[in-house]
Amino acid sequence: MKKVITLLGTLAVVLAMAACGSEPADKDNADSNGGFTTASEGKLIMATNAAFPPYEYIEGGNVAGIDAEIAAAIADKLGLELQIDDMEFDSITGAIANGKADMGLAGMTVTPDRQEEVNFTVSYATGVQVIIVAEDSAITSVDDLFAEGASHVIGVQRNTTGDLYTTDDIEKKGLGTIDRYSKGADAVQALKTGKVDCVVIDNEPAKAFVQEVEGLKILETEYITEDYAIAMSKSNAELYEAVNSTLQELINDGTVKRIIDKYITAD
Ligand code: GLN
Numbered sequence: 001m002k003k004v005i006t007l008l009g010t011l012a013v014v015l016a017m018a019a020c021g022s023e024p025a026d027k028d029n030a031d032s033n034g035g036f037t038t039a040s041e042g043k044l045i046m047a048t049n050a051a052f053p054p055y056e057y058i059e060g061g062n063v064a065g066i067d068a069e070i071a072a073a074i075a076d077k078l079g080l081e082l083q084i085d086d087m088e089f090d091s092i093t094g095a096i097a098n099g100k101a102d103m104g105l106a107g108m109t110v111t112p113d114r115q116e117e118v119n120f121t122v123s124y125a126t127g128v129q130v131i132i133v134a135e136d137s138a139i140t141s142v143d144d145l146f147a148e149g150a151s152h153v154i155g156v157q158r159n160t161t162g163d164l165y166t167t168d169d170i171e172k173k174g175l176g177t178i179d180r181y182s183k184g185a186d187a188v189q190a191l192k193t194g195k196v197d198c199v200v201i202d203n204e205p206a207k208a209f210v211q212e213v214e215g216l217k218i219l220e221t222e223y224i225t226e227d228y229a230i231a232m233s234k235s236n237a238e239l240y241e242a243v244n245s246t247l248q249e250l251i252n253d254g255t256v257k258r259i260i261d262k263y264i265t266a267d
Pocket of ligand 1: 089106109157159161202
């Protein structure tokens, strides 16, 4: 019995040391580099696909938008310089997994498949998959896409959730075909020229695209609601912790909401 007590005592001391021992060490570290490493020293590299307004788009040669501003606020709090790398949407998780970029902000939906490759932070926004059609389209509700005998051509951005869902719900069931484009705007152009019957895409870019292209509308019925989060490497726990807790602070203190409200007006 005595031995057990001694062992427990030792364990308690070790745990106590571990608990407070890491504190001052990390604190020292925090002053220099925050106790984490990034892909490039002193920088926080964000991977994105700047064709997804108002989350990310090119303005005056730079990437602007909600995600760029949230990333800038995180970098600022961590004392790092933000670098934004623009790439194809379906290259983002790979760039993070192989350490070329530190975090992916791209209006990216948390999905189980992506969670195999990357870690997601807390969610900072909600997205809704909606359907864009021509104003005089015979498609009047999202249910028309799944109706028996349906055979529409559906435009999507490659490897986005719009692609994943329609592939499963429509193409694999023989209810239509999917045309995949590297940009949402290209899918919308294909709709304009009649190459596709509708486009399935996130609601906010949908609004932006419909505003720019005449003769299109967004159906009232929504396809699915999803959570946007920051994608991060599974093998950099310290950086994940730093970014995730900073994002949580920015959510708690209202910064994230202020940034989103700047770009998205309630309708
Ligand atoms: N939310 C969608 C997804 O994660 C689309 C994102 C995007 O096109 N940038 O797949």
